[in-house]
Amino acid sequence: MSDGRNEKPGTLVRRMPLREGVSRPVVTPIQPSVVYASPSIATLHSQYEGRAHGYTYAREGHPNADLLARKIDMLEEAEGGLILGSGMAAVSATILGLLGAGDHIVGGNQLYGRSLRLMHQDLARFGIATSVADPTDVDAMRAALRPETKMILVEVISNPTLRVADMAGIIALAQEAGVILAVDNTFTTPVAYKPLVEGADITIHSVTKLLAGHSDVTLGYVAARDPAQMKAIYDFAVTVGMTPAPNECWLAERGLYTFPLRFEKAQANAAGLADWLADHPKVARVLYPGRSDHPDHAMAASIVGQAFGNMVSFELKDATEAAADRMVQAAPDLPFAPTLGDVGTTLSHPASSSHRGLTAEGRAALGISDGFFRVSVGIEDLDLLIADFEGGLAAV
Structure with missing residues (x-):
């Protein structure tokens, strides 16, 4: 039996990079690779330390997710946004990446059903206290604040009763109280409202919905004004594996054009x-x-x-x-x-x-x-x- 050493050349196939030409594809290529090879240890250090751009492992980021994030960043007038596996992944990474035991969050009382479930049933297990209040009434939101409040989470237009939050009042309240204001902008979209431009700290989307627009992807997006907050959200999402699939990112990018x-x-x-x-x-x-x-x-x-x-x-x-x-x-x-x-x-x-x-x-x-x-x-x-x-x- 042959051990393979005497096989003819070409019978054992090596991995090889795609051949580049003088032209480029008009449509973004899908890059499904889970792992990326670096040429040296020094290069790997440079990538992890931010001195060189590159990819290592898809859970930490991949080209299709990054490209989609940059395009939504353009719509939201944001920088450094992150694509996650769903809209609720974006909500969860925002809260759990930035809050901890002993903190308190105030949510709008007409948030999306799963956001309300997270508030009412899940966060307490992590030691995070929650309250909900009517976002159309700034005085009600103010009354819900506590000394340990670290975040307010609202939707501009609520789901499903379509009530409209007093965004100017809530932004002023958050700034006055020194708490993080996170805004779920899914219903409104950046066509109608840009939370970061108006003074909020974080903007969130279920990309699954209008941005992608064809009911064939499940994705989320989050961007924070403060780079330190964005890094904390990213680190949590990577640690717990909220990774988006390259194919879904590609489909969502296609949807953005229309x-x-x-x-x-x-x-x-x-x-x-x-x-x-x-x-x-x-x-x-x-x-x-x-x-x-x-x-x-x-x-x-x-x-x-x-x-x-x-x-x-x-x-x-x-x-x-x-x-x-x-x-x-x-x-x-x-x-x-x-x-x-x-x-x-x-x-x-x-x-x-x-x-x-x-x-x-x-x-x-x-x-x-x-x-x-x-x-x-x-x-x-x-x-x-x-x-x-x-x-x-x-x-x-």
């Missing part, structure tokens, strides 16, 4: 759908920040101008789960799915999905009944979209 066009079309559709729903006899109320009857319309206009976004919520007059289910089943062309930001419209029922972990009383306090729906409006023809809702509501 993001402004998708945003404008979906927003126009949302405004039209909200007006149509408001006139429907089976709809009790419609929540869309662009409508004058929204409780925070003036606040929204002062924060986002005319960029009111693509999210619409509404409540049936028959606010029961049975009525809601009839509508869902009668509108099969409206994907019933707990997501948002897709090119196509999706319908979500918070009581049975994002906020199912709350008690009925807790949901009621937020204004979420069993007949409450959240709609992520897409870029379809508006007449077709209205026809789908007409069919669904006819069954209620």
